[in-house]
Amino acid sequence: MGTRNYRRKTSHSEHGPGDGGKTGSWRVERPVLNKSLCIPCKRNAEACFICWLFCPEIVISRTIPPQIDLEYCKGCGICAEECPTKAITMVDEAKFAQDDKDKE
Amino acid sequence: MHIIENGNVAAALGVKLCRANVIAAYPITPQTPLTEKLSEYVEAGEMKAEYIHVESEHSALAVCIAASSAGARAFTATSANGLLYMHEQVQWAAGARLPIVMCVVNRAVGAPWNVWNDQQDSISQRDTGWIQMYCSDHQQIIDSVIKAYWLAEKVSIPIMVCYDGYILSHTYMPFAVPDQEKVDAFLPPFKPDYALNTEEPANLNTVTLPDVRMDVRGELAHGYMEIRYLLQEKLRASLTVASEAEKRFADIFGRGGDPYIEPYLCADAQYIAVGLGSLTYQLRVSVDALRKEGIRVGVMGVRFYRPFPDAAIANALKGKKGVIVFEKALSYGYEGALVSDLKSALYEHLAGTGALPVVQNFILGIGGRDIRTEDLTQTLRAATKSRVAKEPVWMGLKL
Numbered sequence: 434m435g436t437r438n439y440r441r442k443t444s445h446s447e448h449g450p451g452d453g454g455k456t457g458s459w460r461v462e463r464p465v466l467n468k469s470l471c472i473p474c475k476r477n478a479e480a481c482f483i484c485w486l487f488c489p490e491i492v493i494s495r496t497i498p499p500q501i502d503l504e505y506c507k508g509c510g511i512c513a514e515e516c517p518t519k520a521i522t523m524v525d526e527a528k529f530a531q532d533d534k535d536k537e
Numbered sequence: 538m539h540i541i542e543n544g545n546v547a548a549a550l551g552v553k554l555c556r557a558n559v560i561a562a563y564p565i566t567p568q569t570p571l572t573e574k575l576s577e578y579v580e581a582g583e584m585k586a587e588y589i590h591v592e593s594e595h596s597a598l599a600v601c602i603a604a605s606s607a608g609a610r611a612f613t614a615t616s617a618n619g620l621l622y623m624h625e626q627v628q629w630a631a632g633a634r635l636p637i638v639m640c641v642v643n644r645a646v647g648a649p650w651n652v653w654n655d656q657q658d659s660i661s662q663r664d665t666g667w668i669q670m671y672c673s674d675h676q677q678i679i680d681s682v683i684k685a686y687w688l689a690e691k692v693s694i695p696i697m698v699c700y701d702g703y704i705l706s707h708t709y710m711p712f713a714v715p716d717q718e719k720v721d722a723f724l725p726p727f728k729p730d731y732a733l734n735t736e737e738p739a740n741l742n743t744v745t746l747p748d749v750r751m752d753v754r755g756e757l758a759h760g761y762m763e764i765r766y767l768l769q770e771k772l773r774a775s776l777t778v779a780s781e782a783e784k785r786f787a788d789i790f791g792r793g794g795d796p797y798i799e800p801y802l803c804a805d806a807q808y809i810a811v812g813l814g815s816l817t818y819q820l821r822v823s824v825d826a827l828r829k830e831g832i833r834v835g836v837m838g839v840r841f842y843r844p845f846p847d848a849a850i851a852n853a854l855k856g857k858k859g860v861i862v863f864e865k866a867l868s869y870g871y872e873g874a875l876v877s878d879l880k881s882a883l884y885e886h887l888a889g890t891g892a893l894p895v896v897q898n899f900i901l902g903i904g905g906r907d908i909r910t911e912d913l914t915q916t917l918r919a920a921t922k923s924r925v926a927k928e929p930v931w932m933g934l935k936l
Binding site for chain 1: 633693731737738740741742743745749753756758760764767
């Protein structure tokens with residue numbers, strides 16, 4: 434099946450995660466959330482959500498706790514930079530790759 | 538209503554009758570009076586359009602691209618180096634499939650600086666994916682603008698309506714101005730498949746991968762190559778749609794004929810002169826003179842240059858002894874662009890049939906060099922006697 438019947442004539446991207454496809458294996462750093470520092474988690478109430486607001490890939494949910502969709506996260510680090518309580522840290526992907534190996 | 542006006546006013550009246558919503562243009566000789574006339578219409582309230590002042594031609598077309606993406610009927614016009622400065626956006630408008638109409642008032646390009654007429658400007662934009670129409674008089678200018686909007690919006694491809702600087706843009710001749718009601722009946726309001734809106738936001742024509750991909754809805758979306766193929770496919774199909782436009786136009790306005798070519802005394806001719814624009818009407822005078830000498834010659838104007846009406850042209854030239862192509866432009870390093878396209882069409886449709894005419898190419902009027910009718914007659918006479926040269930011949934060169 435080709436794209437003959439696709440409903441657009443040109444390149445037309447809509448709001449949503451992963452319009453350019455899944456991130457794959459090239460992300461260098463992964464955001465990791467520390468719930469003990471996250472404001473909505475600590476207060477168990479709708480609050481802050483600066484990470485959700487700033488994420489350019491729209492992969493962080495406005496939930497308690499905020500969920501990060503790693504299928505599409507590019508690892509840009511904007512969430513970590515913007516978090517007022519430093520609840521998000523960027524961790525080298527190599528560490529997770531090593532952990533996966535250790536599990537095997 | 539018949540009036541006597543210049544070619545730029547004919548174009549402006551066409552745009553006004555088409556109820557263009559957005560006009561953005563930067564003045565350049567010989568297009569300037571056209572944009573001035575449109576700004577007068579908007580200023581006087583005769584035309585309900587946004588006239589957006591810009592600092593360059595590149596911005597003028599960028600404004601039209603944005604306006605057209607938002608569902609507005611957009612118009613711009615330019616000449617020569619203004620068109621060249623636009624070039625990046627010219628390609629963009631076609632790739633984005635936006636039905637913008639642009640008048641190109643043909644003028645020579647620099648260097649050296651020159652403000653007179655030839656057609657190097659629009660010919661150099663041949664491969665951008667736009668439809669190109671060439672006009673031979675004021676009636677064709679106003680009618681072509683109206684037809685162009687209908688066709689452009691039908692196929693989602695932008696159109697250049699080209700007419701010769703000064704020879705048409707600044708000379709006065711009588712022409713019929715269609716009634717607004719008839720134009721409204723011919724041309725319905727512009728309703729694109731998608732127009733930018735805040736309810737359904739989208740990024741248009743951002744980085745597009747070489748291969749196809751899933752979009753956010755999980756539907757398989759085009760890659761770059763598919764999008765470009767669809768443009769080519771629709772351009773070729775536009776030939777049929779242009780024929781439909783011509784028929785619709787003739788039904789409503791009682792004018793028109795063949796949308797691709799305009800033959801004059803071609804039926805029994807052994808030799809046919811071919812060209813683009815006003816030159817082909819001047820050639821009719823030479824044809825009349827040569828007919829009196831007993832030389833069976835005709836002239837054929839090419840009205841539609843892109844998409845190239847190869848079948849119509851080959852059919853019209855089939856079995857003729859000779860074809861003499863006169864051009865006010867060339868593909869530097871080879872020959873006239875039109876003669877190359879024409880020979881390609883003849884080869885494709887007539888190779889092996891024994892009906893292939895001998896083709897000659899003359900380059901003339903470059904940078905506004907005067908084209909004297911008696912010189913045209915003399916050249917045409919010589920070309921019917923024997924093949925003048927293998928290479929394109931520059932007429933009237935004083936080296």
